[in-house]
Amino acid sequence: MNRTRIVIATVAALVVVAVVGGLVWWQTGDDEVRQAGSCDGASYTLESDREDDTTEVSFEVQAGEPGQTWDVRIEHAGETLVEGSRTTDEDAEIDVDAYLPQDATGEVTATATEGDRTCTATLSAG
The missing domain is CATH 1.20.5 (Single alpha-helices involved in coiled-coils or other helix-helix interfaces)
Known part of the structure; x- marks a missing residue:
């Protein structure tokens, strides 16, 4: 038994x-593509995830400390999707999202700059 x-x-x-x-x-x-790495004391993740009728692109930077201001840009096929300044939260992170049509192809490039530190990631949208 x-x-x-x-x-x-x-x-x-x-x-x-x-x-x-x-x-x-x-x-x-x-349907999910991801690139992660480190740059000048920070780490980053760039992901694209196809859901329903869109592709969500998410760029996250884990910096050294809260309150840092980073200039962020996400581009697709030469077109700027998101551009502006973001301040790291209490966890020293910034998280920026952009959306593409589900059938989008080509490269997505995300860049974050703080002082003389630059993090850049590129992946295929399609």
Whole structure:
């Protein structure tokens, strides 16, 4: 009887792992592109994620301290989507989003500059 319970518990655990793993794979799929790196004491992540009828582009910079002002620009195929200054929050982060049509192709480039520090990331939108 104990052996049967162990087998049933093991099978149930495997089913849960398979279902959760499948959902995570299904949610991220091939529609998400990501580039991450570091630059002059900061780190960055640039992501594009296709959802419904749009592609969301998200650029996050983790800087050294809260209250820093960064000049940020996100461009797609030579067109400026977002441009302006952002101040790092209490977690020393800035997060900037832009949106493209779902069928957009070409490169997305995001640049953040603070003083003489510059973080630049590029990825394919399509």
